[in-house]
Amino acid sequence: MDRISFSLSSGHILGLLGPNGAGKTTTIQMLVGITLPDGGAVRYFGQDLHRHREACLQRINFSSSYNMLQGRITVWENLLVFARLYRVARPERKISELGAYFGIAQLMGQRFLTLSAGQKTRVNLVKALLNDPEVVLMDEPTASLDPDIADRTLSLIESLRESRNLSIVYTSHQMDEVTRICDEVIFLDHGHIVAQDTPAGLTKRIKNAVVRVKFEGQQQEVSRSLQARFADVSLPAQNVVIVSTEEHLVPQAIFTIGNSGVQILDIDIRKPTLEDVFLQIARGNGHVT
């Protein structure tokens, strides 16, 4: 990691994105103190993490699809141990409350290793909230979950942010998740920040939208009219044209096709997504400006 610097406001969700090996997980590991940076500092609430480790870690927590709890003992026993590590007052009551909220009350007597991926995620979320943290770091919490459980997990995270004013650092490979829940996104590549903005701000940096139009009429006329005004025009099939152009020129492209004496049957506009930003970075185009 090299010169990574960012801050997180109260109640905000910051997404860390990047291809494999970009440094997302390493960043999270440094943020929780299990990997030491060789320079710089991690600060929570104005305090240096390494000088005030106990005070900082008492107010933050962590959830990951990769870090499990002790598999051989029950969910209740695991949560009781973690509640004591956080010196939670009345730990049994706290675990029961959170267990009811996340719908895992019936799992308390089961060994952790016997749970499904979705159940483990919910137990991990209970663990992550035992100490009423102000900051939660989440490393791909929905990885290996089916879409329905992933969606419910995201809804839980959204409601937690609302109800507890939680600040969250969130890593994921799922662009739609990040677009949905993050207020700000940092793109990492080879240990560097290559882009940092809101999800909408990042997608606006990708200029091109793609318009696919199906029509009835003279194909040559459509092609000639478009190629006079747009650089990237293709005809992948009979009576189908695709124009790749800047987003604000999309209406002009459609207008040009309509004025070519053809009848438009179908229009499909694909605006830039966070995935396009991700692919641009992953394919080595570097900074997205």
Next chain:
Amino acid sequence: MSLERIFAVLQQEFYITARSVEVIVDLPFWSLITVVVFGFVTRFLASVMNPTVAQYLYLGTLMWEIIRVTQYSMSLGALWNVWSHNFSNMFITPLSMREYVVAQMISAAAKSLVLFAVVASIAAFLFDFNVLSMGLGTVGLGFVNLLWFAYSIGLFILGVILRLGTRIQALAWGLVLIFQPLTAAYYPLSVMPPVLQSVARAFPPTYVFEAARAGLGTPEINWDYAAIAAAENVVYFVLSVWFFDYMYRRSRQTGQFARNEE
């Protein structure tokens, strides 16, 4: 240092020990089999040779259990969490490594004390071999010195595992066996070649085993041997704490600490 967090680790240790067949087999089952098998071997040897000499083997076997159980508990306690991908999770809480190690030392001492009491009782009732015949003081001082030596070995192994990862986890079981021949656990120091005797004197258990064998005949505390063993233990423990701290720091600097669970 928080007593509550130390208690939390002890509580987890209790749950794992009670629920893991592997731990039950590695600790009480192994100890029970050992005390019974060597009890019969000693009974047989005592019938065909000098009974006191035959008892040396049994005495060494029983006292070696203190080292084995303590070192196993120290090193394996962490591995159970590494294998469950839970070890780094614990250090994302305010739990410090010192609190964790202190909890492991308490847990190891408790397991060692209970199992030594059990095997010593079985030896007394089934095989007519009373370890207390060498004197309560010799047994007590020997226990503490063997315990402390096993702490040092356990810390050393734990440091190596944290730094190099689970690919060398076999050390957690195997490394301590190097000291079995070198500390004259089952035979008098005098039977070893002079060079190996010098090596043996560098290890605290050698003095414990020598004092214990002498105690079978004359139940008096050998204060000189107890003091030498204690002094050596202080050196080994200080070195192992320094080594462990260094390896733990390097493990976090290189990212190995987090990678251990990948």
